[in-house]
Amino acid sequence: MALNVTELLAGAVKTALHAAALPAPEAVAWEIPREAEHGDYATNVAMTLARPARRPPRQVAEAIVRHLPAVAAIERVEIAGPGFLNVFLAPRWCAEALREILLAGEGYGQSDLGRGRRYRIEFVSANPTGPLVIVNARAAAVGDALARILRSQGFQVACQYYVNDAGTQFQALASSMEVRLRQALGESAELPENAYPGEYLVDLAQDYLARDPAGARAALALPAGERLERLGRLAVDTMVAGQRRVLEEYGTAFDRWTYEATDVRAAGLPERAIDELRAAGFIYEAEGALWFRSTALGDDKDRVLRKSDGELTYFAVDIGFHHFGKFADVDCVIDLLGPDHHGYIPRLKAAMTALGHPEAAFDVLIVQLVTLLRDGQPVPMSKRRGEFVLMEELLEEVGRDAARFTFLTRRHDSPLEFDLAVATRQSADNPVFYVQYAHARVTSLFRTAAQQGVAVPPWREVDFGRLALPEEQTIIKGLLQYPELVAGAARAREPHRIAYYLSELAGIFHPYYKAHRILTEDRPLSLARLGLCAAVGQVLRSGLGLLGVSAPESM
Incomplete structure (x- = not known):
């Protein structure tokens, strides 16, 4: 039994068009009407075909209805407007489709859409100059959920984290660490202008001095270059270890951690990429610098790759990283970047095109900023950070599930307001609680059934035709949307669609659960309703899993 409803309906429409000797489109677009009187699915295919068919759209619609084959899924078709x-x-x-949903089990919603295509997603990749902050938590939720969704649709996905441990930021971190260490020893030292002022470096310096006083003093006695390298590496290693720990607590795993200093610069990847660009005719020299002719590929101006002093630009390093460190073993690369990277995208895409990567093989998603609120009021900055609210502080207050789900309630490219008070409430206005509570109600229902001695037979033996209430039909139709919803989220790279859907499903299940007894004296009806609830729980569990959120059995 085919459970992809729109494919089934599209096939019927195309059959009707062929029978009516009318042109058939490659795809038939469907939407789900907001009003029940407008049907369960609607299409404007007759209007899109009016011109090629040389007929008024209503005549095309009438021809489709007249030649529509008998399809078990279709009760009737109405022409509107x-x-x-x-x-x-x-x-x-x-009713029969509900049975198929239950028999599909945890595989319901999965597909082979990707056919094994290999994807690499880079996300979070926070600078190793401090702890992770709240915007990193949003990027982690989006990137990890996207990876889970793509895997469920037959894509092979690897997640990558890039550690920017070289260049000017590394030097600033090393200098800041030196000042904090000297201050910990009682010396008079002032932070330079480009220093990192956060209290975390004070703690790190004091910890280093307490743990290895001789090593700390020896590091300060080294020549300037060695001293900064030693202290900078200590700071980076400590910061990255902390970032890894917080991400693991968040349930976010990375297949590869790439370090700029060793994996990119020391490996000569930027120089190799420049050589390829030169061979392709995209490199020229001017004013003592080396330039990439990015305007030939749509950028607004050409870009410097090597400065006149011989130093590589960040852009040159990034080109080498993408070309060799990302595309080496995958078909498609997706970057998640912050809103301050909008202007950076065209030049990076131009470089990938110049190096022979298809335009469709490289995508960049912008993850917008987060405003933290408490009961609608802005939350003051972090005491430990001095500038931003830390991701660790957020998790301590609201927990992993509430954080992840809330971050996924809006499109990734839309600014998001995160209200801490709402995220910790056990009420319907807390979206994650509302969805998780629906799942907990289902599992509680089956515990009650077991306590009452209700034996649930295999779903093949249950008469789901007993589910005649409008609410029951609405729930089934909602469940039938799930596979296409997940596939659509994968195609569009929009994890928030899953969160929206789960909230809507919980929104139609809770009123039904409250209004109708599931376990009644009518055993066939009770079993049918148990099956309906089981399917709801199954889909909620699946969708929450795609978001990296747990599905509690009790709350």
Whole structure:
């Protein structure tokens, strides 16, 4: 039994068009009407075909309805307005579809859409100059959920974290660490202008001195270059270890951690990429510098790759990293970047195109900023950081599930307001609680059934035709949307669609659960309703898993 409803309906429409000797499109677009009287699915295909068919759209719609083959899923089709086709699903078919959902089990919603295509997603990649902050938590939620969704659709996905442990930021970190260490020893030392002022470096210096006083003093006695390298590496290693720990607590795993200093610069990747660009005719010299002719590929101006003093630019290093460190063993690369990178995207895409990567093989998603609130009021800055609220502080207050789900309630490229008070409430206005509570209700229901001695037979033996209430049909139709919803989220690279869907599913399940007894004296009806609830729990559990959120059995 085919459970991809839009594919089934599209096939019927194409068959009707062929029978009517009308042109058929490659794809038929469907939408789910907001009003029930407009059907379960609607399409404007008749209007899009009016010009090639040389007929008024309503005549095309009438021809489709007249030649539509008998399809068990379709109860009736109505023509609305200038030629919209409104399709109503057959209740009996929906009942059988519910059985198929249950029999599919945890595999329901998965597909082979990706056919094994290899993806690499780089996300978070915070500078190793301090702890992770709240915007990193949002990027981690989006990137990890996207990876999970893509894997569920048959893509092979590797997640990558880039450690920017070279260049001017590293030098500033090393200098800041030296000052904090000297201050810990009682010396008079002032932070330079470009220093990192956070209290975390004070703690790090004091910890280093307490743990290895001789080593700390020996490091300060080294020549300037060695001293800064030693202290900078100590700071980077400590910061990255802390970032790893927090990300692990968040349930976010990375397959590869790439270090700029050793894996990119020392490996000569930027120079190799420049050589390839030169061979392709995209490099020229001017004013003593080496330039990439990015305007030939749509950028607004050419970009410097090597300065006149011989130093590589960040852009040159990034080109080498992407070309050799990302594309080496995958078909597609996705970067998640912050909003301050908008202007950077065209030049990076131009470089990838110049190096022979198809335009569709490289995508950049912008993850917008987060405003932290408490009961609608802005939250003051972190005491430990001195500038931003730390990701660790957020997790301590609201927990992993609430953080992840809340970050996924908006499109990744839209600014998000995160209200801490809402995220910790056990009420319907807390979206993660509302969804998780629906799942907990389902599991509680089955515990009650077991206590009452209700034996649940295999789902093949249950008569789901007993589910005649409008609310029950609405829930089944909502469950039928899930596979296409997940596939659509994968195609569009929009994890928030899953969170939206789960909230809507919980929103139709909770009122039904409150209004109707599931376990009644009518055993066949009770079993049918148990099956419906089981399917709801199954889909909620699956969707929450795609978001990296738990599905509690009790709350």
